[in-house]
Structure formats: C-alpha cells, structure tokens
Amino acid sequence: MEQTVDTRVINTNHQDVILDVAYDFYGQRMATCSADQHVKIYDLDESTKEWVPVATFKAGDASVLRLMWAHPEYGQAVATCSLDRTVRIFTEQEAEADTKKWVESARLTDARSSVMDICFAPVRLGCKLATVAADATVRIYEAIEPGNMASWTLLEEFGLMKNPPSRNVECSFCVRWCPSRWHNQMLAVGCMDQVLLYSYNRKNKWTKVGSLDGHTDLVRDIAWAPSLGKNYHLVATGCKDGRLRLFKLNRNFESAVQPYLMTDSVSENEDGEMTNSNVEAEDVEVELVGNYDHFKSQVWRCEFNVTGTILSTSGDDGCVRLWKTSYANQFNCISVISLQRENKSFSSN
Numbered sequence: 001m002e003q004t005v006d007t008r009v010i011n012t013n014h015q016d017v018i019l020d021v022a023y024d025f026y027g028q029r030m031a032t033c034s035a036d037q038h039v040k041i042y043d044l045d046e047s048t049k050e051w052v053p054v055a056t057f058k059a060g061d062a063s064v065l066r067l068m069w070a071h072p073e074y075g076q077a078v079a080t081c082s083l084d085r086t087v088r089i090f091t092e093q094e095a096e097a098d099t100k101k102w103v104e105s106a107r108l109t110d111a112r113s114s115v116m117d118i119c120f121a122p123v124r125l126g127c128k129l130a131t132v133a134a135d136a137t138v139r140i141y142e143a144i145e146p147g148n149m150a151s152w153t154l155l156e157e158f159g160l161m162k163n164p165p166s167r168n169v170e171c172s173f174c175v176r177w178c179p180s181r182w183h184n185q186m187l188a189v190g191c192m193d194q195v196l197l198y199s200y201n202r203k204n205k206w207t208k209v210g211s212l213d214g215h216t217d218l219v220r221d222i223a224w225a226p227s228l229g230k231n232y233h234l235v236a237t238g239c240k241d242g243r244l245r246l247f248k249l250n251r252n253f254e255s256a257v258q259p260y261l262m263t264d265s266v267s268e269n270e271d272g273e274m275t276n277s278n279v280e281a282e283d284v285e286v287e288l289v290g291n292y293d294h295f296k297s298q299v300w301r302c303e304f305n306v307t308g309t310i311l312s313t314s315g316d317d318g319c320v321r322l323w324k325t326s327y328a329n330q331f332n333c334i335s336v337i338s339l340q341r342e343n344k345s346f347s348s349n
Contacts, residue, residue, distance in 0.1 A: 007337070010051050012040055016063075022078075024069040031078055033064035039080060039090070041102065055092075057102050060084045065116060070149075071123040077105070077149050079129055081115035087131050087141075089149045105149040110139055110157070113164070116173040117190075124181055128155070132175040136164035138189055138198075138206075158198075158206050160191040172218035172240070180227045183251075188212070188235055190219035195237055197249075197284055210249070210284035214291070217241035220300050225308035234289075236311055238299030244313055244323070246290035246331060251283075290331055294321070 012018065016035035023030050030042045030051055041055040059067075060082030070077040076092035087108040095101040113134035121128035127143035129152075137159050144151040165171040171192060178186035185200035186209075195212035217240035225234035233249035297315035304311050311323040311331055322335040 008050070010042070012053075014038065014040065019063065020066045022067050022069055025072050029069070029076075031067055031069065033059060033067045033080060035063040037062065037064060037082075039064060039067060039078065041078075055102050057090065059088055059090065060086060062114075065114075066118055068118055068120055070120055070127070073123055074127050074143070074146055074149065078102075079118050079120065081118045081131060083114040085109065085111045085114055085133070087111070087115055087118055087129070089152070091149050106152050108139075108141060108152060110154055111135065111137070116171070117175050119175050119177055121177050121185070122179055122181070125177075125185060130175050130177060130187060132160075132173040132189060134164065134171050134173060136160040136173070136191060138175060138187070156206060160189060160196060165192065170218065172220055174219065174222055176222045176224055178233065179224050180233065182227070188222045188224065190222050190237070193217055193219060195219055195222060195235075197286075199284075210286050212237060212245070212247045212286055214245060214288055215239050215241065215243075217298075220298065221302050223302045223304050223311070225304045225311075226306060228308060234308065236302045236304070238294075238302040238313060240298040242294050242296050242298055244290070244292040244294050244299055244302065245288060248287040248289045250285040250287070289329065292323070292331065292333070295319075
C-alpha cells in the first residue's frame with residue numbers, strides 16, 4: 001500500500017548545522033538548536049499548518065548540543081546543554097505591549113567538561129533534570145520551587161567510569177528517564193559504547209542495576225517505549241556501528257505492583273511518589289530482542305510514538321525511518337523519508 005505524505009521545509013535561518021529538534025508536550029511548539037549557539041522557537045499555525053518562527057535567542061558560548069521542553073505544568077520552559085560546559089534554563093515571560101520574550105532563568109555550571117545531554121524527569125517525580133557530561137558524570141538537579149525555574153539544587157552526582165575519555169577522543173554520552181509510574185526512579189545512560197541502567201534505591205542512592213550489552217561503537221541515543229500496562233520495559237538504542245537495537249527489560253514486577261494494593265507496605269516519599277519500602281533496587285534482566293541493520297548509516301536519534309508501536313530513527317544518510325512492531329513483537333522498517341526526494345513514499349504491510 002503506497003501513501004504520499006505531505007512534507008514541508010522550514011527555513012530556520014540558522015547559521016550553522018542544526019543539532020537537535022524538540023516538540024513541546026502538545027506538539028504545538030517546536031524548538032531547534034544549532035552550532036551557531038542559538039535556539040529558535042516556532043509555533044504551529046493551525047490554519048496553514050506552517051511553523052511560524054516566534055523567537056530567537058543565544059543559548060551558549062559554544063555549540064548547543066541538545067534541548068528539551070519542560071512539562072507545561074511548569075510553564076513554557078526549555079533546557080539546553082552546550083559545549084561550553086553549561087546547562088541553561090530559558091522561560092517565556094510577559095513583555096511590553098502584550099508580547100512575550102524568552103529569558104535565561106538559570107545557568108547550571110557544575111560540569112567540568114562539555115554537557116552532552118539533558119532530560120527532564122517524568123512529571124510525577126517533580127521538576128527534575130538529569131544531565132550527563134563528557135567527564136562521564138551524571139548530575140541530577142531539582143527546581144527548589146517548581147513554579148520558579150530560577151533556583152535549582154544539585155541533588156546527586158555519580159561517575160560512570162573510572163577514567164573519562166580524553167579531550168582528543170570522540171565521545172558520546174546520553175541519558176533518558178524511565179517513563180513508568182509503577183517503579184522507582186530509573187535512568188538509562190549511554191556511556192561511550194555502553195548503556196548502563198541505574199535505579200534509585202531506598203537508601204536514596206543511585207545504584208547500577210544492569211547494562212544493555214552488545215554495542216560495538218559509540219551509543220548515540222536511547223529511547224524508552226511507553227509501558228502502557230506491559231510487564232516489561234522496551235528500550236531502543238541507536239549506535240555509530242549502524243545498528244538499531246531493542247532490549248527487553250524484566251524485573252520482579254509483582255513486588256513492585258502488589259504493594260499498591262497493600263497499604264501497610266506503601267509509603268509516600270519526599271517527592272510524593274508511592275514506593276514499596278520493602279523493596280531494594282534489584283538487578284534487571286536484560287534480553288536483546290532486536291538487532292537491525294540501519295542501512296550502513298550510524299543511528300543518531302531514535303524515538304517511540306505515544307503507544308510504543310512505531311519507532312522513528314534518523315541516520316547520517318539524511319533519512320528518517322519508521323519501524324512498526326508486528327504481532328510477534330518484531331520491528332520492521334515500513335517507511336523511509338529522504339529529504340533529497342521531493343515526494344516521500346510510504347510502504348506499509
């Protein structure tokens with residue numbers, strides 16, 4: 001079955017290569033960051049379906065590598081990370097004559113090397129932000145007042161490796177929060193050619209509970225599939241070796257879920273999260289369930305849709321690919337979108 005998809009080119013007017021693109025919670029706003037040190041904000045015009053640029057601001061003193069929107073519960077806010085070793089929080093504020101402007105509300109400067117990635121925690125955990133830098137250190141911050149993005153405190157920092165890579169070595173680090181609401185806080189952290197899993201235990205410490213093995217080159221990106229009632233997690237990784245991998249994560253779900261029905265075993269932690277006080281951080285059973293060729297191009301980005309049934313990836317061949325799960329839980333490439341072709345054809349089975 002062939003379908004033609006309407007595509008539009010957005011003239012961003014960035015002066016250098018675009019390094020990241022992010023949508024807000026509702027998909028009505030978009031932000032781009034670039035090696036030109038600037039961030040641009042766009043609003044979707046519902047009548048014309050065009051993306052209209054509404055703001056441009058400098059977000060660093062070097063290339064801006066990543067950006068992410070905060071949950072709308074905390075207002076219109078964007079976090080960025082840069083090669084200048086900073087994480088910056090920008091918020092949209094009222095200006096004169098009923099206009100709005102973006103201002104830098106906070107700057108986090110604890111990193112001793114370039115900050116490679118950032119990720120806001122699920123909203124149930126509060127206004128928390130995880131960062132990972134080229135010094136192989138994960139840092140977790142929290143806004144002191146969720147409605148005020150100006151004040152942040154460093155909650156935790158932990159190293160990923162004894163000897164961080166030297167400055168003349170190509171490095172890759174990324175971090176993603178587990179979206180599930182039924183378990184303690186969990187992070188997947190890409191560290192060079194490894195993916196490490198960390199869980200927050202009852203002693204208020206981040207503990208390594210597993211790893212996603214098998215990568216033969218730098219890990220570029222990580223994506224958690226929405227759990228939606230499944231008794232396991234599905235995690236995708238994109239790698240420089242040109243492979244898209246999917247991992248199935250199993251753990252003792254009964255001990256994590258049952259206590260919600262047994263009030264004598266449940267307590268509310270300081271973040272307002274319901275937890276089982278009798279369960280320590282457990283090692284996670286990891287199974288490689290998919291290892292797909294990305295057509296000889298390294299995978300730079302991967303992301304699931306809201307149901308976890310479609311996985312999108314982008315590579316350095318200039319193509320975006322869509323992968324769809326089958327009844328056997330195998331992902332098949334159903335579409336290839338190339339910017340070098342005027343008409344994009346989708347083939348689905």
